[in-house]
Amino acid sequence: MNNSRFVYVTYIRTRPEKLWQALIDPEFTRRFWNETWQDCEWKLGATWRLMIPDGRVADAGEVVEIEPQRRLVLRWRNEFMGELREEGYSRMTYEIEKKGESVKLTVIHEMERPGSKFIDAVSGGWPMILSSLKSLLETGEPLEETKRWPKGM
Amino acid sequence: MVAMDGDVDKVFKALADPGRRLLLDRLRADNGQTLGQLCEHLDMSRQAVTKHLKRLEEARLVATIWRGREKFHYLNPVPIHEIAERWIGKYERGRLRVLAELKKNLEGESDE
Numbered sequence: 001m002n003n004s005r006f007v008y009v010t011y012i013r014t015r016p017e018k019l020w021q022a023l024i025d026p027e028f029t030r031r032f033w034n035e036t037w038q039d040c041e042w043k044l045g046a047t048w049r050l051m052i053p054d055g056r057v058a059d060a061g062e063v064v065e066i067e068p069q070r071r072l073v074l075r076w077r078n079e080f081m082g083e084l085r086e087e088g089y090s091r092m093t094y095e096i097e098k099k100g101e102s103v104k105l106t107v108i109h110e111m112e113r114p115g116s117k118f119i120d121a122v123s124g125g126w127p128m129i130l131s132s133l134k135s136l137l138e139t140g141e142p143l144e145e146t147k148r149w150p151k152g153m
Numbered sequence: 154m155v156a157m158d159g160d161v162d163k164v165f166k167a168l169a170d171p172g173r174r175l176l177l178d179r180l181r182a183d184n185g186q187t188l189g190q191l192c193e194h195l196d197m198s199r200q201a202v203t204k205h206l207k208r209l210e211e212a213r214l215v216a217t218i219w220r221g222r223e224k225f226h227y228l229n230p231v232p233i234h235e236i237a238e239r240w241i242g243k244y245e246r247g248r249l250r251v252l253a254e255l256k257k258n259l260e261g262e263s264d265e
Contacts (some may be wrong), residue, residue, distance in 0.1 A: 005185055007227040009159075093244040108218065126233040134235070141240060 004119035005110035011102040011129045014137040018071040019096055019103050022137055023072070032132040032142040034048075035149045042058070042066060047073050053149050056080055061089060068097055084118040088112065160213070164232045166214035172197060173205045177214060180228040187223050 012019060022028040028036035036058060039049040044066055050059040059080045065073035072094045078084035090111040098106045105128055111119050132143040167173055179191060188206070192199050206226060209215040216229040241249065 005227075007185075007216040007218055007225075008231055009213055009229050011213070012232045106216065106218075127230045130231050131238055133236045135238070151201065 002116060003110055003112045005108065005115035006119065006123045006126075007063045007124050008107045008130055010105050010134050011099065012134045012137050013102050016096050016098055016103050018137065019105060020069040020151060022133060023094060028136070032146050033129050034146050042068075048076070052080070064091070065093075078118055078121075081121075084121060087113065087116055087118045090116070090118060090122075105133075160232070161236060163212040164214065164236060167208050167213070167214055170205070172201065172207055176209065178204055178230055180215065180226060184227050185225045187225060191226065221251075 014022075024038060024040070024042060030036050031051075035053040037051050039051055039092050039136050040063065042048055042063065044063055046063045046097075049057050050064055052058050059076055061075035061077055063072070064075050065071060074091045074092045077089045078087075084133055088111075090109060091108075093108040095104075095106040095108070097106075107130065109119060109126070124144070128143065128146060132146040134140050136142040162199070168177075175195070176191060178182050180196070188199070188203065191206075192202050195202060197205075204214060210217060213232050214229055216227045218261065219225075
């Protein structure tokens with residue numbers, strides 16, 4: 001394989017419009033995504049930034065595809081860790097499909113280079129963030145470990 | 154709770170088979186393989202691998218995507234994370250990590 005990619009899937013008992021809102025609305029993301037929020041106008045070609053609570057930019061890029069409640073593709077580069085930033089841009093896709101009483105969320109994060117350190121780094125974080133998102137939407141409470149931005153990071 | 158019991162049953166049943174765990178190990182080592190690639194170094198028939206992958210997909214432990222005419226298989230650790238969350242208390246995580254490190258160091262093993 002000449003690229004790095006992972007695919008994560010979770011089924012959440014919610015509605016597509018609610019999931020879409022949770023994925024972009026700062027009030028939601030702060031709760032399940034380590035207090036971060038996204039600065040973006042959510043339209044094609046718009047600048048996208050993932051903001052750390054202290055004001056630093058964690059990651060940045062732009063909206064490549066957007067189909068509300070169904071699909072979002074972001075061009076995504078790490079901004080605050082030199083060796084990850086050097087690898088350049090990745091591509092992150094959310095796919096949302098209604099499946100009976102649940103919604104299937106697929107997250108594909110990929111980069112056109114083998115053995116990407118960036119893809120390796122984010123692939124550790126996504127399962128926790130997705131579990132926390134599921135917990136927040138189904139029970140009203142996110143997971144404890146995603147409530148705060150990690151100390152010293 | 155974070156997962157419905159029917160879903161949890163499927164995960165445990167899928168993990169109960171050594172052949173299926175081996176497939177997950179192979180994906181962990183090299184994520185994103187086709188059926189053909191997964192069959193290459195395994196002592197299992199193609200039909201057996203296909204059947205195991207189906208069970209793993211149903212349990213959502215394997216996620217697949219199509220690229221052109223090829224279907225790639227990925228390890229999806231999200232259900233395992235949900236099960237861990239169910240029984241590991243929020244303050245136990247750090248201590249468990251320390252114990253796991255200690256065990257690894259004492260036994261001189263490395264899983265990387």
